[in-house]
Amino acid sequence: MSLLTVVYALLFYAATVILVAGVAYRIRLYATTPAPLKIPTMPAPLTNTGVVVRMARELFLFESLFKSNKWIWLFGALFHFGLALVLARHLRYFIEPVWTWVVLIQPFGIYAGFAMVAGLAGLWLRRIVVNRIRYISRASDHLMLALLVGIGFSGLMMKYVARTDIISVKAFFLGLMRFDWQPLPADPPLLVHLGLVALLMIVFPFSKLLHAPGVFFSPSRNQADTAREKRHLAAWAAPLDAQRDA
Amino acid sequence: MAKQDFTTPAFREDRANPAMVPGAMEHSSPFFAKPEHNQALGFPGELVPDWERKAVEKLGDLLKKNRALKVYLDSCVKCGACTDKCHYYIGTGDPKNMPVARQDLLRAVYRRNFTIGGKLFPGLVGAKDMTREVLDDWYKYFHQCSQCRRCSVFCPYGIDTAEISMAAREIMDHIGVGQKYCNEIIGKVHTIGNNLGLPEAALKDTMEGLEEDVEEDTGVAVKYPVDVQGADVLLVTPSADFFAEPHVDGLIGYGKVFHQAGINWTVSSYASEAANFALFIGSYEQMHKVAVRIRKAAQELGVKRVIFGECGHAWRVAYSFLNTLAGPWDFLDPRYPVPQHICEVTHDLIQRGALNLDPSANDDKVVTFHDSCNVARASRMGDAPGGQFHIPRAVIKAAVNKYVDMAPDTICEKTYCCGGGGGLLTDDLMELRVKGALPRMEALQEVVDKHGVTHMAAICAICKTQFAKVVPYYGFDMDMITSVHQLVGDALLLGTKE
Known part of the structure; x- marks a missing residue:
């Protein structure tokens, strides 16, 4: 077993633990922090089913962003939906036998890789040329884009320039999952790709990538408009009623 | 004293790109509440000793009581969707009146004190300690938000700057920095x-x-x-x-x-x-x-x-x-x-x-x-x-x-x-x-x-x-x-x- 394999194996175990535990911790925090008042951005749906539909429109159509700015919407959609397809395509490295739908999306996943990088490039360009967005950007915003572009670019490199032994890569990841380590090919694009992915997993729970779980907990989007019909009371605010009625 | 000599902005030719004028409204600051206005609401009369620490403490308290605040401070990706949506930004051109920039005044302190990234790499993520300069910016610019929620319509996560402004004002009240107009009026309602x-x-x-x-x-x-x-x-x-x-x-x-x-x-x-x-x-x-x-x-x-x-x-x-x-x-x-x-x-x-x-x-x-x-x-x-x-x-x-x-x-x-x-x-x-x-x-x-x-x-x-x-x-x-x-x-x- 090469040192390289050991390092990457440990790295991915650590990254997975940090990602899962970190995000789980955040979700628990969001879920247990009370929302003391009803603050949906109106007009809002009147029922929970309506809320599910509103959230679905946000998640799958980026509805609010569409209202706001067509360029950010376009680039954001290219990136996110590209990424979703790319991630789905990558499932083949982690399952054996590969599910039929994963096989079927393989050809689209390749275009999605380009779409993802193009979307990121558009977002990055706007971050540099639009003075308002330049003003609000910090180093971390640029680094995050660099990280994602690096992942996309190194991935495309392996597909089109310096192909790697994906059979061995799959063996490596299946080995990780089965705690039966297999050697990782020492191809530079692969090592860069995997290294950056691990880094992304590690920073995820500590960065603005928390918008992914965050959007589900946004009271302005996930509350139903029922304020007059149903009394909404946070536990910490309830004792004020006793004072009032005394 | 707020500057009173100003020119009414002209109607814009190009509405797509409001011009940016850094510092345009840095002089805008409402009158401070007098000690009796603050005390009537149970807030300290004037700036308390050790206010830097107490402000951060109050922020921590609000983060536990208000999910919106926590989620909104974490979730912004700086996409820029809100940047041209605030009437105060459109009218003044001051970049700190862009909703995300206004939120960032508070987010910087949140990151510095409540996130690992901000504790380890403050410069990288725009994290700041609670200082006099930060407090001054808070007082000025959180009193340039009318809590109208227009930005929240356009934000992909529904981040509502009103919630952030309210939190900032509440923190300021708790360290003895109240706004005269609001606090005096609330006192009148009570009496x-x-x-x-x-x-x-x-x-x-x-x-x-x-x-x-x-x-x-x-x-x-x-x-x-x-x-x-x-x-x-x-x-x-x-x-x-x-x-x-x-x-x-x-x-x-x-x-x-x-x-x-x-x-x-x-x-x-x-x-x-x-x-x-x-x-x-x-x-x-x-x-x-x-x-x-x-x-x-x-x-x-x-x-x-x-x-x-x-x-x-x-x-x-x-x-x-x-x-x-x-x-x-x-x-x-x-x-x-x-x-x-x-x-x-x-x-x-x-x-x-x-x-x-x-x-x-x-x-x-x-x-x-x-x-x-x-x-x-x-x-x-x-x-x-x-x-x-x-x-x-x-x-x-x-x-x-x-x-x-x-x-x-x-x-x-x-x-x-x-x-x-x-x-x-x-x-x-x-x-x-x-x-x-x-x-x-x-x-x-x-x-x-x-x-x-x-x-x-x-x-x-x-x-x-x-x-x-x-x-x-x-x-x-x-x-x-x-x-x-x-x-x-x-x-x-x-x-x-x-």
Whole structure:
């Protein structure tokens, strides 16, 4: 077993633990922090089913962003939906036998890789040329884009320039999952790709990538408009009623 | 002292890209509350020792109590969607008035103290310690947000800068840095019952005066009752309605509607204020205390329904929070929603044919309607989403023949704040108020030019006061601002339904 394999194996175990535990911790925090008042951005749906539909429109159509700015919407959609397809395509490295739908999306996943990088490039360009967005950007915003572009670019490199032994890569990841380590090919694009992915997993729970779980907990989007019909009371605010009625 | 010499912004040629002028509003800062204003609300009188630590501590406390604050501080990806959406940014060009930049003033301190990234790499993620410079920026720029929620419509995560502004103001209050306008007013509500400090005797006088005026005008004895035990309806209306122009004509209109519908109503001298300025300073406890006055008044007068007059943030607190703060309202008549908006009541009466309206009485007017920010984006009217847009328009259209809407990206959920909401309706912020009105004024100019609009109706005391004061800066006549219920009152054929 090469040192390289050991390092990457440990790295991915650590990254997975940090990602899962970190995000789980955040979700628990969001879920247990009370929302003391009803603050949906109106007009809002009147029922929970309506809320599910509103959230679905946000998640799958980026509805609010569409209202706001067509360029950010376009680039954001290219990136996110590209990424979703790319991630789905990558499932083949982690399952054996590969599910039929994963096989079927393989050809689209390749275009999605380009779409993802193009979307990121558009977002990055706007971050540099639009003075308002330049003003609000910090180093971390640029680094995050660099990280994602690096992942996309190194991935495309392996597909089109310096192909790697994906059979061995799959063996490596299946080995990780089965705690039966297999050697990782020492191809530079692969090592860069995997290294950056691990880094992304590690920073995820500590960065603005928390918008992914965050959007589900946004009271302005996930509350139903029922304020007059149903009394909404946070536990910490309830004792004020006793004072009032005394 | 705020700078008072400024130029009214010109209408923009290029609306797609508001020009950026860093530091343009750095001098804008409202008067500080005096120690007695702060202490009356239970806040420290002046800046406390060790305030840097106490501010961070209070932020930590709020993060535990308010999910919105926590999620919003974590979730922003700096996509830029909100950057050109705030009327104060559009009007001033100051980049710190972009919603995300305003949030970042607080987010920087959050990151420094509550996130690993900010603790380890402050420079990388824009994290900052709580310093005098940060506090100064907070005071200036969190008092350049009218909490209108327009940014939250456009944010892909629904991040609402209002929540961040409220949190920042609450933190500042807790370290002894209060804003005079809000804190002095809230104190008046606690002691006297309304924002203006209008005592019971003056209120009764005013209402009697209205009865005389209306009888003189119309020959009909319309009642404007105060503290009537056993009335069916408690009307809670912004105290500006009792004397300010054009507000009072709205109040006259409500009275005429109740009169013709045969509704037995009263106002309360104890709860003589619809507005709840505690919303602006983000204090749940203060908001609770103000709201409870309405509950007590309703119980003591033995009313069956509670109806709110035309007021924007008041209707937000009434519609969205009153049940939480002062409910349950099980002692009222369950056939009616609690509370109801006067526009809902009038609309319902019109639908049922209970009002005789002659819209030709308003034929000298071409009317447009300004959706008040907090009615539009923080409340509802009627049974269906969007009733807050449809119902006031239906009421206006029943009372006037000539009505046009302003441009679609300036009305309904995308409406612009008048420029004076959220505790900023004070003379020490005049420059901000004038500049913040720019996008609304542009939209108004368009319909004036295209359709000969003569009047802009509003359903908010702040909007009415703000516009009456600010429209002359843009070359309009202050009399073009009207209450919705003034239009209704003028069109109502009194004496035909007795």
